[in-house]
Amino acid sequence: MTQTYSQLQKKIAMLQRQADALRDKEISxxxxxxxxxIDHYGLTAxxxxxxxxxxxxxKPSTADAASAKGxxxxxxxxxxxxxxxxxxxxxxxxxxxxxxxDEFVSGASAAPAAKAKTRKFKRRxxxxxxxxxxxxxxxxxxxxxxxxxxxxxxxxxxxxxxG
Numbered sequence: 001m002t003q004t005y006s007q008l009q010k011k012i013a014m015l016q017r018q019a020d021a022l023r024d025k026e027i028s029x030x031x032x033x034x035x036x037x038i039d040h041y042g043l044t045a046x047x048x049x050x051x052x053x054x055x056x057x058x059k060p061s062t063a064d065a066a067s068a069k070g071x072x073x074x075x076x077x078x079x080x081x082x083x084x085x086x087x088x089x090x091x092x093x094x095x096x097x098x099x100x101x102d103e104f105v106s107g108a109s110a111a112p113a114a115k116a117k118t119r120k121f122k123r124r125x126x127x128x129x130x131x132x133x134x135x136x137x138x139x140x141x142x143x144x145x146x147x148x149x150x151x152x153x154x155x156x157x158x159x160x161x162x163g
Contacts, residue, residue: 073104080106131163 045051071080129140136147
């Protein structure tokens, strides 16, 4: 049996109403689960990405994190660019709208570069456990050296070789 255009449109409308009702039911279930999770974990609107947090409770933003990582250009929305490679879309769009590149210079790049620290190694205390009379030594780590095997084969004990 062939259906007419108006019959198909009525079916589509009926199915759309059913889909909307099912979606509304699913949304109410999701919202109730979210509310339970918010109550359970004591989440705030700021933690969920809504509203502003008090200054004392403010965590470093992504822009702050980016400036700490050496980003040269940062906008207020968490976008950053190191200055290497092609300009990102957010920066190109901002420049095209009339803003200047100087507006995006981060505090980290404006400050003079800190002198690189040289790493000084501390000398570890001697961890030699075994020695023989001719200057050979072994820490006890890794495979036994040949001199140790030969000394043990000749009848010496580990106690005799303790350093």
